[in-house]
Amino acid sequence: MMKEKIIGILGGMGPYATIDMFLKIVKLTPAKKDWEHLRIIIDNNPKIPSRTRAILFGEASPVDGIIDTARNLERAGADFIIVPCNSAHYFLDQVQENVNIPIVSIIGETCKEVLRKIPQIRRIGLLAGTVTVNTSLYQKAFLERGVSVITPHERNQEKVVEIIETVKLAAEGTDTLKKAKKLGEQLVDQGSEAIILGCTELSIIMKEEHFNVPVFDSNLILAKSAVNIARGGQMFCNSLSNND
Numbered sequence: 001m002m003k004e005k006i007i008g009i010l011g012g013m014g015p016y017a018t019i020d021m022f023l024k025i026v027k028l029t030p031a032k033k034d035w036e037h038l039r040i041i042i043d044n045n046p047k048i049p050s051r052t053r054a055i056l057f058g059e060a061s062p063v064d065g066i067i068d069t070a071r072n073l074e075r076a077g078a079d080f081i082i083v084p085c086n087s088a089h090y091f092l093d094q095v096q097e098n099v100n101i102p103i104v105s106i107i108g109e110t111c112k113e114v115l116r117k118i119p120q121i122r123r124i125g126l127l128a129g130t131v132t133v134n135t136s137l138y139q140k141a142f143l144e145r146g147v148s149v150i151t152p153h154e155r156n157q158e159k160v161v162e163i164i165e166t167v168k169l170a171a172e173g174t175d176t177l178k179k180a181k182k183l184g185e186q187l188v189d190q191g192s193e194a195i196i197l198g199c200t201e202l203s204i205i206m207k208e209e210h211f212n213v214p215v216f217d218s219n220l221i222l223a224k225s226a227v228n229i230a231r232g233g234q235m236f237c238n239s240l241s242n243n244d
């Protein structure tokens with residue numbers, strides 16, 4: 001029997017998304033007894049500087065904080081690391097250079113799942129934070145596949161950020177979901193054949209049944225990949241530069 005791998009969750013960006021990731025992994029694990037669940041090491045470090053403020057306003061870089069947290073997970077015994085934060089992936093190639101265990105890319109895993117389920121797709125909508133949108137994380141990953149990524153217009157992108165911040169405060173309600181659904185519907189109206197929930201806070205409130213096109217929840221996809229890898233499956237992608 002193959003030895004299970006230990007999952008390291010590099011969390012805190014933000015805390016509720018980290019909780020959501022942990023819960024998804026537990027629910028996805030085919031366990032009937034406590035001891036059949038996977039071992040998971042979580043370092044929930046909300047003190048890592050803001051990814052958004054670092055990129056948009058030139059404030060403190062989160063790189064050192066992410067590296068320190070990744071090294072903590074490595075020392076604690078994790079076999080690989082997942083990061084339930086899309087925008088943090090802008091920095092992850094630098095982080096990977098400083099740890100000896102793989103970091104599995106939420107961007108790479110999500111793109112692979114999209115192409116596996118809809119190989120003929122040509123246009124996909126993206127609901128994500130401004131950093132993820134502006135740094136073209138998904139656009140670059142899909143480029144060589146000939147898939148266009150459709151993002152909200154500027155004012156609507158501001159509304160996406162407002163929703164994300166509301167979820168971070170655990171202050172969301174029915175009205176928050178209605179606003180998020182409307183933004184997604186507008187992407188469909190612009191020609192999107194499917195939608196990526198490219199912010200792990202959006203994963204908390206939005207589900208596939210909210211739309212009439214396929215929805216790809218990046219946090220859920222990464223959770224599935226983590227369970228698969230930990231149980232002996234293939235590790236498909238460990239950096240943004242390896243999306244094949």
